[in-house]
Amino acid sequence: SQQGEEDPQALSIQEGENATMNCSYKTSINNLQWYRQNSGRGLVHLILIRSNEREKHSGRLRVTLDTSKKSSSLLITASRAADTASYFCATDAGGGSNYKLTFGKGTLLTVNP
């Protein structure tokens, strides 16, 4: 079953603007991860946030996690045309599901030059 659900499904912005994508999930998690996929390519791991963390930064990326609302957001600041890609959240439920991630359907981000 699909654990993470991203919204919006698609987002189109101008270069230099910030892009915010959201992810909601249903069950408790060990950590939540964000991945990026360029068209026709494999996924690339961007950032991981643990269940006991509330915010994490990596370069132009900022991820927040609200476990009470079972939601996360990914903010990309000062976007560039090269940021155009699909972005997926993935949840790690831990425990007996230690080996599996459950991916959402993704947000397609288009950054217009």
Place this chain on the structure above:
Amino acid sequence: SQTIHQWPATLVQPVGSPLSLECTVEGTSNPNLYWYRQAAGRGLQLLFYSVGIGQISSEVPQNLSASRPQDRQFILSSKKLLLSDSGFYLCAWSGITMRAYNEQFFGPGTRLTVL
């Protein structure tokens, strides 16, 4: 450094033909290995995962099977392809680290079209 290979990159097969997709990982030992399928414009569906040689867990009933004959080799197979098997197949690995956080590293994918 670790690398993951998948081949072929693209494949066009007739309905009813067999399938064999191969994935290999270099630079790590005893990885967890995964096969995903991604339909057009959709998220990833986990098909199989393996935590060791000969250990395969299937996530969904389907026309496909997986095998792990060697530590760093993962094979996805079918005896007779269906139209619904078309899609983008991704192999991934994750390693057992001190933190044991399940970050996964993906191969470039195989685009399969069944006609």
